[in-house]
Amino acid sequence: MTTTATTLKGQPLDKAAVDSLLRRRLFYTPSFEIYGGVSGLYDYGPPGCALQANIIDLWRKHFILEEDMLEVDCTVLTPHEVLKTSGHVDKFADWMCKDPKNGEILRADHFVEDILESRLRGDKEARGQKVEEKEEDPKKKKKKSKGHEAIKLDDAVAKEYEEVLARIDNYNGEQLGELIKKYDLRNPATGEQPTPPVAFNLMFQTSIGPSSNTPGYLRPETAQGQFLNFAKLLEFNTGQMPFASASIGKSYRNEISPRAGLLRVREFLMAEIEHFVDPEGHKKHHRFHEVEDMELVLLDRDTQLSGKTTTQTISIGQAVKDGLVDNETLGYFLARIHLFLKKIGIDQSKVRFRQHMANEMAHYATDCWDAELLTSGGWVECVGCADRSAFDLSVHAKKTGAPLIVRQRLDEPKVIEEWEVEIEKKKFGPFYKKDGKTIEAAILATTQEERGKLGKELEENGKVFINVPGVGDGKVEVSKDLLAVKWQKRVENIREYTPNVIEPSFGIGRILYSLMEHNFWTRASDGGDEARGVLSFPPAVAPTKVLIVPLSSHKDFAPAVRKLSQKLRSAGLSSRVDDSSASIGKRYSRNDELGTPFGVTVDFQTVKDATITLRERDSTRQVRAEEDKIIEAIRALVEGTKTWQDIESELPLFEGQQEAEVTVR
Ligand SMILES: Nc1ncnc2c1ncn2[C@@H]1O[C@H](COP(=O)(O)OP(=O)(O)OP(=O)(O)O)[C@@H](O)[C@H]1O
Numbered sequence: 001m002t003t004t005a006t007t008l009k010g011q012p013l014d015k016a017a018v019d020s021l022l023r024r025r026l027f028y029t030p031s032f033e034i035y036g037g038v039s040g041l042y043d044y045g046p047p048g049c050a051l052q053a054n055i056i057d058l059w060r061k062h063f064i065l066e067e068d069m070l071e072v073d074c075t076v077l078t079p080h081e082v083l084k085t086s087g088h089v090d091k092f093a094d095w096m097c098k099d100p101k102n103g104e105i106l107r108a109d110h111f112v113e114d115i116l117e118s119r120l121r122g123d124k125e126a127r128g129q130k131v132e133e134k135e136e137d138p139k140k141k142k143k144k145s146k147g148h149e150a151i152k153l154d155d156a157v158a159k160e161y162e163e164v165l166a167r168i169d170n171y172n173g174e175q176l177g178e179l180i181k182k183y184d185l186r187n188p189a190t191g192e193q194p195t196p197p198v199a200f201n202l203m204f205q206t207s208i209g210p211s212s213n214t215p216g217y218l219r220p221e222t223a224q225g226q227f228l229n230f231a232k233l234l235e236f237n238t239g240q241m242p243f244a245s246a247s248i249g250k251s252y253r254n255e256i257s258p259r260a261g262l263l264r265v266r267e268f269l270m271a272e273i274e275h276f277v278d279p280e281g282h283k284k285h286h287r288f289h290e291v292e293d294m295e296l297v298l299l300d301r302d303t304q305l306s307g308k309t310t311t312q313t314i315s316i317g318q319a320v321k322d323g324l325v326d327n328e329t330l331g332y333f334l335a336r337i338h339l340f341l342k343k344i345g346i347d348q349s350k351v352r353f354r355q356h357m358a359n360e361m362a363h364y365a366t367d368c369w370d371a372e373l374l375t376s377g378g379w380v381e382c383v384g385c386a387d388r389s390a391f392d393l394s395v396h397a398k399k400t401g402a403p404l405i406v407r408q409r410l411d412e413p414k415v416i417e418e419w420e421v422e423i424e425k426k427k428f429g430p431f432y433k434k435d436g437k438t439i440e441a442a443i444l445a446t447t448q449e450e451r452g453k454l455g456k457e458l459e460e461n462g463k464v465f466i467n468v469p470g471v472g473d474g475k476v477e478v479s480k481d482l483l484a485v486k487w488q489k490r491v492e493n494i495r496e497y498t499p500n501v502i503e504p505s506f507g508i509g510r511i512l513y514s515l516m517e518h519n520f521w522t523r524a525s526d527g528g529d530e531a532r533g534v535l536s537f538p539p540a541v542a543p544t545k546v547l548i549v550p551l552s553s554h555k556d557f558a559p560a561v562r563k564l565s566q567k568l569r570s571a572g573l574s575s576r577v578d579d580s581s582a583s584i585g586k587r588y589s590r591n592d593e594l595g596t597p598f599g600v601t602v603d604f605q606t607v608k609d610a611t612i613t614l615r616e617r618d619s620t621r622q623v624r625a626e627e628d629k630i631i632e633a634i635r636a637l638v639e640g641t642k643t644w645q646d647i648e649s650e651l652p653l654f655e656g657q658q659e660a661e662v663t664v665r
Helices: 015-024 046-065 080-085 108-126 138-143 155-166 173-182 223-228 230-236 301-305 316-321 328-344 391-400 425-444 448-461 508-518 557-570 584-592 604-609 627-639 644-650
Strands: 028-030 042-044 077-079 093-098 105-107 198-201 205-207 215-218 243-252 267-277 295-299 312-315 351-355 367-375 378-389 406-423 463-467 475-479 483-497 500-507 520-523 532-535 546-550 575-577 598-602 611-616 622-626
Touching: 015 028, 015 508, 015 520, 015 532, 042 046, 046 243, 046 267, 046 328, 046 508, 077 080, 080 215, 080 223, 080 391, 093 108, 093 173, 105 108, 108 155, 108 173, 223 230, 223 243, 223 267, 223 391, 223 500, 230 243, 267 328, 267 508, 295 316, 295 328, 301 351, 312 316, 316 328, 328 351, 328 367, 328 378, 328 500, 328 508, 351 378, 367 508, 378 391, 378 508, 391 425, 391 500, 406 425, 406 448, 425 463, 425 475, 448 463, 448 483, 500 508, 508 520, 532 584, 546 557, 546 584, 557 575, 557 598, 557 604, 557 627, 584 598, 598 604, 598 627, 604 611, 611 627, 611 644, 622 627, 627 644
Parallel strands: 295 351, 546 575, 546 598
Antiparallel strands: 028 042, 077 215, 093 105, 093 198, 205 215, 243 267, 267 500, 295 312, 351 367, 367 378, 378 500, 406 483, 463 475, 520 532, 598 611, 611 622
């Protein structure tokens, strides 16, 4: 497996060259740049928008269409109560510390990681080993020529650093503070040790409406909207389980110090799936057999806890059998995520699935695997795949009293003996007034064990105290004329359960950036000019499919170019005309930078017999044939039903003049 970032052709990846190309060709650009910009906010230009739209299109086909998922589009603005209930208000935070001298705000885990990595690089250099520079904040780079000093570390210390780094995502704030003290970690900009880490909530707060009495947030994930619509979606699905909902939309996180370009931003596009499954029956998946032989590269929790980052390549079937991956549904989605990444052109040697360690897991998750992609910034989480158990549906049901459950008709009736609560509705509502619903929901959410105790207490004292957070002091007195708790026997024909949720969550911006790095390489120029960048996107995701190049601006070419553009449009193939005065070779190489996979040249022969040449971006080889045959070939190549080799075997090769420097004035 590759461990450092290289180009598609095995060249060392020149991050500065990729970034300069991407900005120069307007894939993306800092937002509000002429006002000085705001970190973590970027705009996409035309090729970036087209690339993103094509990735989303394939995502929809690969997941939503393939699996009959129910797509929803929910609002970004979310009331406080929803995110309080989901746990985000209290727990959706990162650890932040501050440089006491210059006030610089640092994300604690990234700070520890950066300094330890830089010490290890210094150690390598002192030992005369090859050092890979980690990409850093460009503003900082100006101050220092390199991010580390060549100082040899004690072997045991170096090993300890490696172990800390393998577990870096597992530390809480206090532990990060201890690491900062223990290793005397100082901000290189000031030489100061930062303050102890404190939790910083990542949500953007706002108020909804003019009176500011409805506090809210910009959503940090699309998931909550899907959970809140669960009952309606289940009904839409005629009560059938399992099923999945899906949503594509913007999410917002007030990242502490975003410096990694598109990889860490404050506003980003997410594509999320919530697959609802019955927790009984080991979360089996009826299509698991289709993927069980697929081999995935896995980095499990125990390996990381032992301070290592060694991966294993194992079939997903075996991983589930061994209990490494908890269940078939989770395993199925890991495999499907892998297939999607392959389809859009992610380099297969730069993908691994890493399991979360216990402390690292989000507050709602019981198991989680991230699809990580290797970039110039190291391994980056691009897709999270979490088993959220019944957490979200349960907490929202408990809070609102809404039945976020499945009712399943049983083949055989079931006799059940258990504690049942009976609420005296006629008196209960008028007695508790506006708090009635919340108190009732809290009573209904009690466990059997709790009900047993309540039953006894009611009998002995004639009243009980119920825990109801947010009402009074959190404890509400309920008397026996309002509530009865009885041990009862009943026959059930219906089973009620709260589904568990498996959630694959895609950050489209991170995938898009990794895709650009993975497909970048440089081609030496024949004419002795500087090497030119090429983005070898698969045709299906390439922003523009065809470049039309008239040999010159000669007026005879104009009708042929117009006709060709029209035919390509009708065939659903995006094209651009480059009729500038640059040489054909230059025009092609300019479009190689945009990742345009095919080019057609309109020349004097075209005017005579309607034949055109078709050039393939990566090999620069060309075929020549009648216009309609070429358009058909392009369509097959974009749809993936034919390869370039197929086309070369079907159509006559063209070894003419155009690729070389044919300068037309
Ligand atoms: N600040 C961000 N910028 C761009 N994409 C992001 C950002 N935060 C999350 N994502 C994307 O959303 C996906 C799902 O979000 P999730 O909550 O699992 O991320 P996370 O674990 O908080 O990420 P990280 O640990 O890198 O902050 C991630 O896999 C990633 O692709």
